[in-house]
Amino acid sequence: MVKISVLKNYKMLPSMGQVIAKTIPPFWNNPSRKSRHESCVLSLFYNPKSPIFKPPKKEYLRCKLIRGHKRILRQIKKCIIPAKTLNRIDPSNPSALRQYEALRNCYYRNADELDPLTETVKGPITDGRAKRKSAWCEDIENSFNMSFCRSYFAPNSIRESYFLYVELIFMELDAEVLCDKFDFHCCREKNHSGECIEKWLLMKNIIQFDMIRELDHEPIVCSEIILPNYGLDKLKHAHSEMISQANM
Numbered sequence: 001m002v003k004i005s006v007l008k009n010y011k012m013l014p015s016m017g018q019v020i021a022k023t024i025p026p027f028w029n030n031p032s033r034k035s036r037h038e039s040c041v042l043s044l045f046y047n048p049k050s051p052i053f054k055p056p057k058k059e060y061l062r063c064k065l066i067r068g069h070k071r072i073l074r075q076i077k078k079c080i081i082p083a084k085t086l087n088r089i090d091p092s093n094p095s096a097l098r099q100y101e102a103l104r105n106c107y108y109r110n111a112d113e114l115d116p117l118t119e120t121v122k123g124p125i126t127d128g129r130a131k132r133k134s135a136w137c138e139d140i141e142n143s144f145n146m147s148f149c150r151s152y153f154a155p156n157s158i159r160e161s162y163f164l165y166v167e168l169i170f171m172e173l174d175a176e177v178l179c180d181k182f183d184f185h186c187c188r189e190k191n192h193s194g195e196c197i198e199k200w201l202l203m204k205n206i207i208q209f210d211m212i213r214e215l216d217h218e219p220i221v222c223s224e225i226i227l228p229n230y231g232l233d234k235l236k237h238a239h240s241e242m243i244s245q246a247n248m
């Protein structure tokens with residue numbers, strides 16, 4: 001098991017700047033750059049169901065993550081290892097199981113506070129059991145507005161478990177798996193490239209840090225992070241691909 005601070009983890013990614021430089025226009029330095037940065041990262045992805053390949057919306061992402069986070073805490077309570085959707089865990093991947101264990105420990109340390117917050121009825125009017133049968137998906141996404149999300153992420157136990165949850169989602173650093181989990185795509189190519197991995201790492205950074213700071217909260221960086229060895233291999237591969245492309 002390798003424990004590593006997430007900040008050290010990001011220092012290992014110097015070529016993230018290359019992706020940003022390629023894709024972020026000059027308004028990067030203006031006062032609203034944080035939200036622009038988020039929009040720019042989202043624009044690296046597209047929704048395959050949209051006829052004009054629109055990028056996913058921030059509301060869609062928030063809705064998916066909060067629902068997934070609440071669901072995984074309920075799954076932990078019921079001793080279920082999730083097998084589907086955003087939360088799915090490959091039971092043959094020991095690193096993912098160890099990361100799940102770290103999230104479980106966090107849940108049990110805070111169960112009294114987390115249980116009531118993760119009930120299906122505790123959500124926007126269109127969420128979970130409270131969902132109107134006729135509600136359109138977009139209505140549901142829009143109900144995860146800033147005010148709801150700000151109050152959802154207010155407790156420390158929610159932010160600590162959310163941090164570990166995001167680590168778990170990205171445990172399998174495989175673009176195909178991540179496209180499937182998030183239901184949007186990183187490219188239109190038949191085979192993903194090293195650049196796809198970089199895009200997904202930018203996405204991870206957005207949802208783990210920027211999304212929380214935008215809600216006026218500070219992310220809780222938890223030290224119980226498992227770094228899978230194959231993740232390092234893929235990063236090295238991604239870097240060497242970027243370098244060889246740059247030299248062409």
Ligand SMILES: [Zn+2]
Nearest residue numbers: 186187192196
């Ligand atoms: Zn791709």
